[in-house]
Amino acid sequence: MKCKICGDELEYSDEVNRLGCAFKICPNCINLGPDKPGEYVVPKGSDLPLSVHDRYSTIVSDKEIPRIFQEFFDQVIECSKGMREKYGHH
Numbered sequence: 022m023k024c025k026i027c028g029d030e031l032e033y034s035d036e037v038n039r040l041g042c043a044f045k046i047c048p049n050c051i052n053l054g055p056d057k058p059g060e061y062v063v064p065k066g067s068d069l070p071l072s073v074h075d076r077y078s079t080i081v082s083d084k085e086i087p088r089i090f091q092e093f094f095d096q097v098i099e100c101s102k103g104m105r106e107k108y109g110h111h
Contacts, residue, residue, distance in 0.1 A: 028078075029047045045093065052070055
């Protein structure tokens with residue numbers, strides 16, 4: 022599977038796939054968030070985690086990024102519901 026924003030390859034375990042929690046945005050794009058443009062250079066002194074790196078290209082337009090993130094947020098909600106049903110409330 023590839024990230025829907027930058028096209029980087031994503032790999033998930035069978036358990037993650039069974040739970041429907043294989044998110045279609047890579048960790049780097051998730052950390053950059055929905056408000057950054059497709060091509061983005063992390064500025065020096067940024068408060069982003071040190072693991073976040075520049076994104077030099079995307080496979081979607083800048084205006085599609087917020088829509089993809091909304092799909093991601095909806096999927097996170099559904100995944101958390103499924104995990105609560107499977108593993109109980111804690």
